[in-house]
Amino acid sequence: MNNYLEVAKQIAKEAGLLLENRVTDEFQVEQKKNVFDLVTEMDLASEKLIKKQIKKHFPEHQIIGEEGVSDGTDNLEALFDHIADIPFAWIVDPIDGTTNYVNGLHSYTVSIALVSYGKILIGVIYNPSLDEMFWAEKGKGAFLNGNSIHINPTEKLNESVISTGFPTDIEGARKYVLQGISQLGIVARNIRVLGSAALHCAYVAAGKLNAYWEIGINVWDVAAGVLIVKEAGGNVIDTLGNPYQLSTRNLICSNGKIDQELVTQLKKAQATGF
Ligand code: IPD
Numbered sequence: 001m002n003n004y005l006e007v008a009k010q011i012a013k014e015a016g017l018l019l020e021n022r023v024t025d026e027f028q029v030e031q032k033k034n035v036f037d038l039v040t041e042m043d044l045a046s047e048k049l050i051k052k053q054i055k056k057h058f059p060e061h062q063i064i065g066e067e068g069v070s071d072g073t074d075n076l077e078a079l080f081d082h083i084a085d086i087p088f089a090w091i092v093d094p095i096d097g098t099t100n101y102v103n104g105l106h107s108y109t110v111s112i113a114l115v116s117y118g119k120i121l122i123g124v125i126y127n128p129s130l131d132e133m134f135w136a137e138k139g140k141g142a143f144l145n146g147n148s149i150h151i152n153p154t155e156k157l158n159e160s161v162i163s164t165g166f167p168t169d170i171e172g173a174r175k176y177v178l179q180g181i182s183q184l185g186i187v188a189r190n191i192r193v194l195g196s197a198a199l200h201c202a203y204v205a206a207g208k209l210n211a212y213w214e215i216g217i218n219v220w221d222v223a224a225g226v227l228i229v230k231e232a233g234g235n236v237i238d239t240l241g242n243p244y245q246l247s248t249r250n251l252i253c254s255n256g257k258i259d260q261e262l263v264t265q266l267k268k269a270q271a272t273g274f
């Protein structure tokens, strides 16, 4: 019996406690690609702790953490080319929701996934401020703090609360998200933007949201969430309706009932613009 899941939960909790203890402190904040794209000393501290603990338990496993990927595109393309040959790769977002963290908002998460030969085996998302631990193991269902969770099966968009995020690429991805909001905002019951992709996925799995979509997402934002949503009975596709792959950047995580309608609405949004 492996103990990947228990170790992942333990590490996510440890990182979460480190973060929660400092959320209202002064800490160093720097810009990455632009003024919208931030990294703090706490992102780095959390990633360091997580990597150290994974290495301690599983020294032979590979680890991909957001803050360790220096040039996103090049490194990731190489990774996706051979991920199907890697026995174990951990994919880590040490703080998902850095902007919230910087502003002292308590909606941020630690997200850890284990991928084996290209398949997501384990997904763990920890929301420290509410002590919410979400997890899933492939084929074994999805859980929140030990209780089984399930998607909300509404089939109607006008009864659905849909979430999204604002990517840091203003001219590209964020523009498409805004177009999507202008379309979905008039057909869905409501729209929410909580500031953490992983938390959105976890809440879709728990039936608190009916769907989450975003343009330009990275694998560390959603790898754990994708498994948790699927294990809770949901579906994950790209915005053209194709099945999710680790390289998918434009994502729809949903209850599996409204996803085709979302594909249609998002296509309409792009065609009409605003
Ligand atoms: C971001 C958050 C945000 C989403 C962005 C992500 P980060 O991750 O998940 O909700 O809209 O696209 O980059 O940078 O805080 O880990």
Ligand code: CA
Residues within 6 Å of the ligand: 038, 066, 098
């Ligand atoms: Ca980031």
Ligand code: CA
Residues within 6 Å of the ligand: 093, 095, 096, 097, 197, 220, 221
């Ligand atoms: Ca993230």
Ligand code: CA
Residues within 6 Å of the ligand: 043, 066, 093, 094, 095, 096, 097, 098
């Ligand atoms: Ca992050």
